[in-house]
Amino acid sequence: MRSLLKKFILTYPFIYSIIFMANAQDYQISLLTCDPGDQLYSAFGHSAIRVLDKENNQDIVFNYGTFDFNTPFFYVKFTQRTLDYMLSVSTYERFLYEYNYFNRNVREQVLDLNPEQARQLVQFLQVNYLPENRFYRYDFFYDNCATRIRDVFETILGKNLDWNEEPSPEQKTFRNLIDEYVYPLPWADFGIDLALGAVIDVDAKEREKQFLPDYMEAAFARAQIVGDGPTRPLVKSNHVVLEFPERTSQMDFFNPYVMWWLFAIGTIILTFFGFKKKRLFKGFDIAFFTVLGLLGLLIVLLWFFTFHSQTKSNWNILWAFPGHLVLAFALIRESIKPWVKKYLLFALVLANVALVFWIFGVQSLHPSIIPLILVILLRTNFLYYNWERFKPLPKA
Incomplete structure (x- = not known):
């Protein structure tokens, strides 16, 4: 009984905040982009959605990049790609704690959504967070913590979202994109090239590059909202939330x-x-x-x-x-x-x-x-x- 009570107390602030948001109107929606970390699982960075309820002073982060380590046969399922990731919710303060601890930069793009678009987005996330909806089958290139967020905005904004892609973008294969991030981890780079096949040696379309948080951040910076009054940029303002001195990576002799x-x-x-x-x-x-x-x-x-x-x-x-x-x-x-x-x-x-x-x-x-x-x-x-x-x- 105590463990159940403790679990409820720990979970209660998130549940309370989400329920309370249902009746709020003044939302500020942001895309959070986190720099890569030193370990392979964090080498590609991370993305999340921040929802700030100004009326009720509730600050929540929706995160599609979490999974349960207690899942039975965790490593077997991870290897077979039968491990489900899930949408999780935390306070903004708690979300930043981890990135501050590991000295990873975090940037925020405040989005210029109208009140109705912001409300629909919050409702979508609320429904997506229900226990029967929060889990999804993770795919590194096509269904991850970044692409899920992209898909959310495409669902909510529909034809009003114009990615405003560059007419002649630099051509990069999926493998090229991965190499940009794993180069400082030579053994991980070797292992990835050993495990992944010729199917990733094709050019990624601009939209497909958004599986990487940095590229999605750049896509959001170019994107526009159209057909909803005057055309306007999707991003209203940019803020550096956490910034640390740049870390120099030196390749070890043992590579x-x-x-x-x-x-x-x-x-x-x-x-x-x-x-x-x-x-x-x-x-x-x-x-x-x-x-x-x-x-x-x-x-x-x-x-x-x-x-x-x-x-x-x-x-x-x-x-x-x-x-x-x-x-x-x-x-x-x-x-x-x-x-x-x-x-x-x-x-x-x-x-x-x-x-x-x-x-x-x-x-x-x-x-x-x-x-x-x-x-x-x-x-x-x-x-x-x-x-x-x-x-x-x-x-x-």
Whole structure:
């Protein structure tokens, strides 16, 4: 009973404020845009809607970017894209507390809505916050905390909203847009490029760029309200709510660019030493192709066994191929089977095709995989031509 009472007390101010707003008329509606944070989950920034009820001094933030960590099988659902995000409500003061704590800038765009438009927007958010409506199936590109807000305003304003898009905007693919934000996180950048397929290597339309809060902020700044009296800008005024000194990001030495090239150089030295000593060092190949095979399995799982649309047509599978696991097991044996040499040739061809796909723009691959592909080419060649000439290492 106490826990229920405590939960009600914590929730009560939000419920009270939302109900009280139903009868209010003097609303100030704002778009809040928050700068990216240092972690991957916050690397792309955030957007929220602020509703200030001037008559009753209620200041509420509607936030489409929240989820419940206590959801059963949370990480499984997150990986499969079966995790539901939800609309949450907090006070403006509480919303800013987190961004102040993490030193993240927050900007506000006060919107020039007429009283009826503001009232309809608040009513829409109230209905959307009902328990049966507040959850939605999150999609990073097409249905996230930013696009939900865009869709709300398109629903309320309808034909009165003119995005006033630039006639000749800079062409950027979805991958280009992501790279702008994850560049300071090189391992995250590598992981994203490994997991996402060729479907994101298409140019994003201006409206589609609004999945990123910064781009939506810029779109709101250009937008106009038409057919409702004289044409006027959607944004009436801009305010910097929180501002902190600019943080300089320095790439750590331990990053995929450096590490994979060091790995490739070490492999070249190992192969040269093996050639001179007439040794295969196949233990290295067993470990290497096992890792590649496991990465290939991950790509297959993301491609065929999840609901993520962005992980389809992922041609990283040409170099990180799940069949490499079979090769690794075959290399454990002292005597080579005839099909193993054929598979080595097949793996070599796949790696070359991956480079061709990259060069001709079928899919943009992460630059740091060049040394990994070179290692595949080197070791498959070395094993193919020298297996019968060099005596394999004896088992320990």
